[in-house]
Amino acid sequence: MKRENMKRKTRYTNQQVADLLYKIADLVAIKGEVIYRVMAYRKAADSIAHLGRDINEVWREGKLQEIPGVGQAIADKISELLSTGHMSFYDKLTAEVPPSLVEVLRIPDVGPKKARAMWQELGLTTVAEVKAAAEAGKLRALPGFGPKTEAKILAGIESLARRITDRVHLGVAFPAARDLVGALARLPQVRRVAYAGSLRRFCPTIGDLDILAATDDPVGVMAAFRQLPQVETVLLSGETKTRVRLIGGLEADLRCLDEARWGTALQYFTGNKAHNIKLRELALKQGFSLSEYSLKREDGSEILCAEEEEVYRALGLPFIEPELREDWGEIEAALAGELPRLVSIQDIRGEVHCHSTWSDGRASIEEMALTAEAHGYEYLVISDHSQGLGMTRGLTPERLRQQWAEIQTVRRKLQRLRLLQGTEVEIKADGSLDFPDEVLAELDFVVASVHSSLRQDRETITRRVVRAMRSPHVDAIGHPSGRLLTRREESAVDLDEVLRVAAETGTMIEINAAPERLDLDDVHVRSAVESGVSLVINTDAHQPGDFDNLLFGVATARRGWAGPEHIANTLPLEALLARKKGGA
């Protein structure tokens, strides 16, 4: 009665391989090995997490060592893992260093040295044991520890327990950052202020906010910052740097600096770390030392950069857009003069996926259309859910026809916007569609999505989506992975296969701009761009305010190196319709 797939070896995803390498890095650090060995594991893990190709495939082709940061030793370990399902190096390592210490490392202010000390001196290997020891006042006796360190560790454990997740999506981080920047901009001493960090790069999730302020009065600005009503706790505060926890739990750093050094500072604090390290290495080769303060020549004299562009120019590079700064090859491309031209929000002419009160939207068709028109859109497709999705009051074919009458009425109230009718049709568990072909054939644009049975295994859910893509009526696949950032993992669907079939069938793939989705994700956008898949950016708006999310979708496209030519809704309506399957 044993099924075939129960005997099969576990298949490792890129993320799982990366996570194992991160874990090895932590354990090797606690073991006390040279930091460069630790960094090597982390670098390899970063590369694999953002590979954009299935690691199993790369391994089968024998090309593991072509991955940046993967040399002979790490390639051998990955090979062993993928072929046998275990890694003897990891087994040996965890026999020496208890793997639960990785959790201890997550306590703020506990790094490898402190974790090792607590483990070696007091035998503490879990967060619970550390907590008990701290409460009993046993930590302060350790060399390098004191009462304050002990208290900090206790507070750190508390904050770990209180936080559900340590990252938030852009829909949370972006308004919070705008709010802080606005408050600081109102201070008379502040000359310039901006957010930097992962938010400026539009990473899908954000760990904390990085705010920069140019001022001649850092002490005054820091004092004012600590007093802001948004601030719950001041975590640390010096002359140039203050770190606080905001109400709601998000943490924010404020750095103050001279206006003349704005460019180097903004560049540095935008990151990411790997991009910065590579930039600093490039600077060293050219005889400079680059820091957030300046470019320093070997004789110690400084070149100040008031603008970011000057930093890149001084290193012989064109400006690199923040969304590209992930060390995914952008510095090499910049050196070669091969940076892509990125799509911008002004390029988007309309959307083909939004909802109304006809299903689970919160605004009428008219409100949605007028808002889209006010945004300068040329077209909008109303695409309410189909009948099978009961909780969204999905439409039956009959109601779909009634909706058509309303769309025609609304059309008369519009100046420029061209309003069309579509659907977000449910892809049922077996891959069939929730409307018959003759109904789909009448619609202007069909988005097909998966909302149910998201836990199907990889083969089943992939076959299901592929079957939908082979329908001549399906123009695009909506939010293909089904992830909900910080809440729900993506489904097991094989996105590489989805993209391959998309290219073959001419099915468009959506970049859903809702900040909790950003689905297709940046890494696969890059694969789509490389394989010639047509993408479409939609906010999936359920109310008028949701159209403002477009910038998150555009940023995700930019992070995947997409230009306007890769995004179908940068086209005028007729050209977009012509690009559909069987389009004129």
Place this chain on the structure above:
DNA sequence: GCCGTTTTCGGCCCGACTGTTTTCAGTCG
């Protein structure tokens, strides 16, 4: 452990803040 416009060996980005220290180590970004 990785890597090469100086290198196949000897490097590997740079700085702020805190706490425990008599001058610096650890952590963080």
